[in-house]
Amino acid sequence: MKALEERILREGKVLPGDILKVSGFLNHQLDVDFLMQMGEEIARLYAGAGVNKILTIEASGIALAVAAAAHLHVPVVFAKKNATTNLSDDTLYSARVHSYTHEKDYNVIVSKEFLYPEDRVLLVDDFLAVGNALHGMIEIVNQAGAEVCGAAIAIEKGYQHGGDDLRAAGIRVESLAVIDSMENGHIVFRR
């Protein structure tokens, strides 16, 4: 998506530790009009794929998931990162995910009330690097006996190969921008 690539070049900051900071429009402050355009593009890509539900992980995936769902007219389920007092264990699907950003493991949980074998699920997230969050979501969809239609990502770090590994495994992965290199702070997109 050309507009996203331009936005990343204009506002993204490459920080030490392989971090691309886009908190001005995607992560901390949200440019909602622009997010809705990204959601529209995701809906265009997955039109006709039979998606009836979107799954994402709190917190930074929620906004893009809502934007996509507003155009696909399907509900969003967001996996939670910790069990809350409102959810008890035997009613949950869960997976263990390692976060490189926060340097720790966490559980992602989804209530069994909200995923069924007949669901055709689109996975949505803001970033894709090695693919840990996506693998966690896929595990949860599999636990529910539901089907993964594919994944829609805002920004994929192509050089970390998480997306390509999933594609090689037969999963459709659509990223609105794929970065093939950020060496020396210079961002190169995949063509």
Added chain:
Amino acid sequence: MKALEERILREGKVLPGDILKVSGFLNHQLDVDFLMQMGEEIARLYAGAGVNKILTIEASGIALAVAAAAHLHVPVVFAKKNATTNLSDDTLYSARVHSYTHEKDYNVIVSKEFLYPEDRVLLVDDFLAVGNALHGMIEIVNQAGAEVCGAAIAIEKGYQHGGDDLRAAGIRVESLAVIDSMENGHIVFRR
């Protein structure tokens, strides 16, 4: 908002510990078409109020904030609940908030990059009970020297008086549904 009251009566579950569970459309699974209607109503209520930014707190406030912002055409800033490795302390506004749901205190933080003295901020959240989250957001807006235009809430527990205390303090609080009693699992809305 009549449609929200009807939805709460139809799907909401009153659980021990004064919990209203609406995770089927607002908290864990999101009915995005319905959320967009709520966002449209918030935009109608605050049309002409000069709002140029929405502030919410991750994670469950984000979806409603995005829905409101999509109709008000302003950016959303979401306060984060823990400092991440992407943010360093001297660049932050922060406030301490007590969560009764999770029975703990947490910090909410907003990068100084995203709030300015000239901002006119609408606070958005899914629930309002005693008002701790709103007070935390107001403290952050005050730290930035910005102005609070008001708050927009999906569900207010009116009998906990957080909303009325804020109204008495001169802050505009618009809740799409105000519950005045949940005794014995019977939900009574404010007229």
